[in-house]
Amino acid sequence: MSSVIHAAAVYLLFWVSLRIAGRRTLSQMTNLDLILLLFISESAQTSMMGSDNSLTNTLLVIATLIGINVSTSLIQRRWPGLGRYFDGLPLVIVADGRPFSERMQMARVDEAAVLAAARNGLGLERLDQIQYAVLERNGVISVIPKKNSERSNPSGPSSIEYPGS
Amino acid sequence: MHDPRPTEEPPDFGQDLAFQRGEWRAERIGWITIAGLILAAMLGLLGDGPLSSTSVDSPDGSLHLIHQRFGRVTATQALRLRFHPVADADRRYRVWISGAYRDANRVREVSPAPEHVEDDRGRVVYVFRALQIERSTEVTFYVQPRAAGRSPGRIGLVGGDSVAFQQFIYP
Incomplete structure (x- = not known):
């Protein structure tokens, strides 16, 4: 029983921690973020497994974590309104080439990150080439170019799907 | 921007x-x-640290116990008992810990090592030879709490005074 409770508590702890840390924290993973993630999982593993390294305990912990994960997705499908509490909502951070400064500041997104997302695949070079930039629920920035924007890498957009294209 | x-x-x-x-x-x-x-x-406030470390003296001042107010399940902590050595007739010192505290904690190590351990009417008695004690007049118990919650304890000398102490153990 304690394995299930510990695993569920660690899942809850992780969910709260990641919501507190903000969606941008692990979406753009630097080398340091990767190491941080490894350290976090290592410390959580000890708490979940305790001194019981048996196959049964491992099975229980994995089953609990996957069970909770599946349950949350089912809950979100059944009650879509609750999804926002699990993953947040999209946020428009640039419209018509102009940034929403306060939103970007609160979401800890800078202009350089938006430009990097615009360059990546879309080949855009400037903010004024962007129609909309949206901070998605998973922390990724989606960029929708202006219809008439010039692109330095015109082959890029074909590999990326975005609304309004 | x-x-x-x-x-x-x-x-x-x-x-x-x-x-x-x-x-x-x-x-x-x-x-x-x-x-x-x-x-x-x-x-x-969540384990060891300046506000956690405390001490308590027995009423007659013969015992001085240093312990942590706060601990964590399975994290080792020390109970340091200092006393004026008064040996029994058989040149032994007998330090006891209440049975309830002993049950709630796993004693990982005792320094100096006792000669042997006895059960005595619901308490656990650690017997030391006089020579071991007279060098330091301090006995340290390294214990690991088994469960979370309040953990009251009592420690003393057989035939002498004792001190009560309280701890809170985080999960």
Whole structure:
């Protein structure tokens, strides 16, 4: 029983921690973020497994974590309104080439990150080439170019799907 | 961030600014909570640290126990008992710990090592030879709490005084 409770508590702890840390924290993973993630999982593993390294305990912990994960997705499908509490909502951070400064500041997104997302695949070079930039629920920035924007890498957009294209 | 705010609201994209502001508020409260947790841990409110370390003396002043107010399940902590050595007739010192505390904690190590351990009417008695004790007049028990919650204990000398102490163990 304690394995299930510990695993569920660690899942809850992780969910709260990641919501507190903000969606941008692990979406753009630097080398340091990767190491941080490894350290976090290592410390959580000890708490979940305790001194019981048996196959049964491992099975229980994995089953609990996957069970909770599946349950949350089912809950979100059944009650879509609750999804926002699990993953947040999209946020428009640039419209018509102009940034929403306060939103970007609160979401800890800078202009350089938006430009990097615009360059990546879309080949855009400037903010004024962007129609909309949206901070998605998973922390990724989606960029929708202006219809008439010039692109330095015109082959890029074909590999990326975005609304309004 | 050079330009003024866009004047025209873009398409919805599923955003909800009122909810988003609530989320940011919750995020900031979370940051403050994390900072508070770190500060509390540094001060010793969640385990070892300056505010956790305390001591208690027996009424006659013959015993002095140094222990932690706060501990964590399975984390080793020390109980240091200092006393004026008064040996039994058989040149032995007998230090006892209440049975309930002993049951709630696993004794990992005792320094100096006792000659042997006895059970005595619900308490556990650690017997030391006089020579071991007279060098330091201090016995240290390294214990690991088994469960979370309040953990009261009592420690003393057989035929002498004893001290009661309280701990709180975090999960």
